Amino acid sequence: MKKNDQAGYDRREFLRGTTAIAGAAVAGALLPIGTAFAQQAKLKVGLMLPYTGTYAQLGVAITNGFKLAVEERGGKLGGREIEWFTVDDESNPAKAPENVSKLVQRDKVDVVIGTVHSGVVMGMAKVLKESGTLWINPNGGAGAMTGAACAPNFFRTSFSNWQTTHALGKVLKAKGHKNAVFITWKYAAGEEMMEGFKEGFEKEGGKLTKELFVPFPQVEFQALLTEIASIKPDAVVAFFAGGGAAKFLKDYQAAGLKGKIPLYGSGFLTDGVLDAVGDAGEGVETTLHYADGLDTKKDKAFRLAYAKTFKLQPDVYAVQGYDAGQLLAAGPRRRQGQHRRQARHDQGHGSGQDRQPARAVDLVQGAQPGAGHVPAQGGGQGEQGARRGLEGPGGSGARLQDLAFL
Amino acid sequence: MDFAFFLIQLLNGLQYGLLLFLVASGLTLIFGIMGIINLAHGSFYMVGAYLAWSLSSLTGSLTVAILLAIPLTVILGMGLERLLFRHLYQRDHLYQVLLTYGLILVFEELRSLIWGDDVHGVAVPALLNASIPLTENLSYPVYRLAISGVCLLLAAALYLLIQKTRLGMMIRAGASNRDMVQSLGIDIKLIYTLVFALGIALAAFAGMINAPLSSVFRNLGSHVLIICFVVVVIGGIGSVKGAMAASLLIGLAETFGQVLVPEVAGMIVYVLMAVVLVWRPQGLFGKA
Structure with a gap:
């Protein structure tokens, strides 16, 4: 349990508090009277x-x-x-x-x-x-x-979650993809991004063939990667972030899907993890409000x-x-x-x-x-x-x- | 899903099940032979994973890290048995639950102090870092196959140890009547220390070899602990054979559940446990 979780003061916080008070008292004594009060x-x-x-x-x-x-x-x-x-x-x-x-x-x-x-x-x-x-x-x-x-x-x-994947519809259409599979963690963000993508992609005439979910924050993707390979969609769209994103990109490569079925995602799939995944992140295309x-x-x-x-x-x-x-x-x-x-x-x-x-x-x-x-x-x-x-x-x-x- | 992919999913399920067996076997061993409910089992799994990560980043090789870490976890297990668990054999299960729950908190805090709270990845050993193509667009990571092999070997070794060796005979005798074994001149205390250390080492080893697949993070142990208890309960308390059957069953249920009914994948394992308990309250291979 982290120190901050405890209600009330623990020793460390108390020490920090008293040090600050003591410091302020010393500083106050050294400052000309007036400025200290004007703060x-x-x-x-x-x-x-x-x-x-x-x-x-x-x-x-x-x-x-x-x-x-x-x-x-x-x-x-x-x-x-x-x-x-x-x-x-x-x-x-x-x-x-x-x-x-x-x-x-x-x-x-x-x-x-x-x-x-x-x-x-x-x-x-x-x-x-x-x-x-x-x-x-x-x-x-x-x-x-x-x-x-x-x-x-x-x-x-x-x-808002839906915004980060909505634009992918346009990208996928431009690439000539007719259908896609969406894979994500099963919680609010993943579901909203999936909905956003679905809306954007269907507006462009695409079809979301299958929605695949992994419980948050698990990173056991093997069964679902096999499922993706058996569906053979034109494209895969994913939302994972942080440690989970790094693991997904590596597993996608290890399963031999990289280079066979193009991978897309909201920018969180690659942002902040590119160093950690090496060449597993190569060729992944994403949309986001920043790059x-x-x-x-x-x-x-x-x-x-x-x-x-x-x-x-x-x-x-x-x-x-x-x-x-x-x-x-x-x-x-x-x-x-x-x-x-x-x-x-x-x-x-x-x-x-x-x-x-x-x-x-x-x-x-x-x-x-x-x-x-x-x-x-x-x-x-x-x-x-x-x-x-x-x-x-x-x-x-x-x-x-x-x-x-x- | 055509037949080829059905087979691959079968492989996924078996591979996951074998790994579960490896983690749960230590728990069922300690539970079945010593009568100790070890809630801290997941913590030892976590310790193994973190040792694999820290030692492999130090030495640059997961194999070296595992070879270094196994003796450490055996020593840890023996030390804990001598210092703490030994005093609780004659006590009620409640004392063991309290002690091992306390150990979970201690290990979590120590982990936070020593290794921090970040998520870490462990590199797959270069020799096993390849994939075998199975279909036109799917390959299977060699490391996963290697883990399955290791798990099978360990399961066989465990079976031989308990069923076919003199030490195994003493262990089984100790499980059924501790006092009688002691009066026959067998050092039952030493045997208990060994069994406990073996159980801990098995859990930690599972954490080590699984580290490259699952990555290393805080609270790693708690999920593992729950699924281990599910395995032990479904398989029958103390039955190594039952643990094997239950692990494979859960591995398959979880894999196919994720694919066929993704909406309820999270609860399939627990539904399975409930069904088994209604049908056979003592578990698949448990003695009534």
Whole structure:
């Protein structure tokens, strides 16, 4: 059990707390009287992300990206120092309400940043809708968060699950594939991505022949790979991420399917795992709202800064974390640090009505620089939009709302 | 599904079943012969997997790692038996459950301290890193076949050890009447230590050879533990033969379940267990 999971203070937290108080007392004594009192209260930022399990790597990348955005602003947001709180959500939906309650009720954070797993996102939504705490979701794409279960304090700097695979329909058609098999983990994200792909592919006249599911987070694919070989579809589309994605790509190669049946997926299939899988990732084509090759000034600057700071290459998760930081920073700047939670938004469900931050912030994500760095592209961007960025069917770009929430 | 693919799925199921047998045999051995309910069985599987990963990244070879790790797990098993389990043979099962549950927590925390919480992949040994083409678009990884071979060899060795050797005779005698065996001048304490260490080593070894297929992650042991108990319960408590039959049955049920009824694949194994228990409460090969 992780230290953070325990209610109340344990010894380590207590020590950390007292050290901070002692440090503050010393600093206060050294500072001229007045400045010490002029300091605004710290901004309490609660990170609820997976730091263990299949999605651990994703949680770390998001944290890195977010902290980079804060560091670039001198460690402050809206002129306020930051106090960090961290909870490891373990990608466990059952613990989600309890975990987010720790941040909201015990730590009394001003803003919650999280998380990756869609099931956990839905657990958080219930609690955060009630508490009204500002929430920026840097990854978990559960559609309902910005659909049926949305609230004025909910924001996401990422995607809704269906968006990440919808565009594949166009790609597969262009390649001349008439039918496909979809394989994924059996949980909200996998099912929503499957639905998104089905909708997109059928619109292009394609047919989804079979849906194959593996229980999350298992990685025993052998039986289903055999099934794929026996169906002999024109193409295979997959959603796995993190450790599971690496394992799937390797197994796909070991089963001899690579090179015989082309493999497609949402970008999560390859993002962040390319180094780990070697040539098993060769030739896989994906769609996503971000890719390493995005050729914009903003992206280049971000990638350079990230690589310098963390000695790591950033992936889409780092970008989403970074954009979450930028979004949070934009609020106080526009409101001079005033505390105000308000956002106008569509509560609509489904295509094109997902609320995504756009104009207020110069986000890294975005398919085309000319489109004003809008993370979700409107429909009909064609092949390039589908391949490079993320294509939404309903022209969401025009509906994006201005933000003023902090 | 045509006939060729039916055969391949059969192979998948058998291969998975053999692996299950390897993991569960240690549990059924300790359970059947010593009467110890070892909830920490999955933890030893996890320890094996992590040892395989850390030693193979150190030495660069999974084979070397396994050769180094097996003596370590035998020593671990003997040490635990001497220090902890020995004191519980005469006690109620509840004490054993409490102790071994505690061990799960201890091993999880130690794993977190020593190896961290990240997911790791273990490379398949270069010699076995190939695939045999079966149909025009499907190949079978050689490593999976090799694992099946190893599992079969171990099953045979286990059978010979228990049924055909003098040591096996003493083990079986100890299982049916411990006091009598002791008064005949046989060092039953030593035999128990050996059996326990063997059970632990089997679990850890299964973790080691399966590491390249399943990858190495936290909570690895808990899934394994549950499926092991299912095997032991279906097969009949303490029956190695039953464990083999149950493993193969579960391997096939899970494989074909995933393909034929993917919506309910997650629960097929448990439905199977329920059916067997209604039909034969003592398990397939258990003594009533």
